[in-house]
Amino acid sequence: DIQMTQSPASLSVSVGETVTITCRASENIYSNLAWYQQKQGKSPQLLVYAATNLADGVPSRFSGSGSGTQYSLKINSLQSEDFGSYYCQHFWGTPWTFGGGTKLEIK
């Protein structure tokens, strides 16, 4: 099974700052990666698919990058509504595993 190692596990940041979350796959996943945002008490929401494509309605301050085994989600100029948890998920062969998550908290 492909393991997804996400870092950091938690992050305390201020509104307006820029944040980068990373996901490392245990083998090449050929950009078959999605990022999700989850707010407290809600279901995950799609942010990015195929490593770099923003989902409909996602603000342009979010961006995805990476290839091979290393991927990143960058959030420019954090807004208050961006706080919550973020997860990556690979889709390169089953089982489709998730990263452990990153909890973004207000400083």
Next chain:
Amino acid sequence: EVKLVESGGGLVKPGGSLKLSCAASGFTFSSYAMSWVRQTPEKRLEWVASISSGGSTYYPDSVKGRFTISRDNARNILYLQMSSLRSEDTAMYYCARAKTYYYGSSSYWYFDVWGAGTTVTVSS
């Protein structure tokens, strides 16, 4: 509006069974692959099962042989039959629509719509 609504969760004893349902609306259900994903009390997300539009099914080893995913395209409902339940199956269970993005000769999967979830607790 595209919507997924799960139901059927509850408290069940170890070794017991439970059947979850997911009612879909706002899109052509029969044209999409569908999946179940669960979130443990520790907030870890785990893919549980998927079914293609044609009815092929896929499971991780952790639930293979115990869980069965199925769909009723006439009623726009996705199911997850769970048996031989264990304490580690305790989680919030989400239904998700699976979509494919095509670029050149490559295809990329992702879950673009999620339901609000239904809670399953396995405890004596």
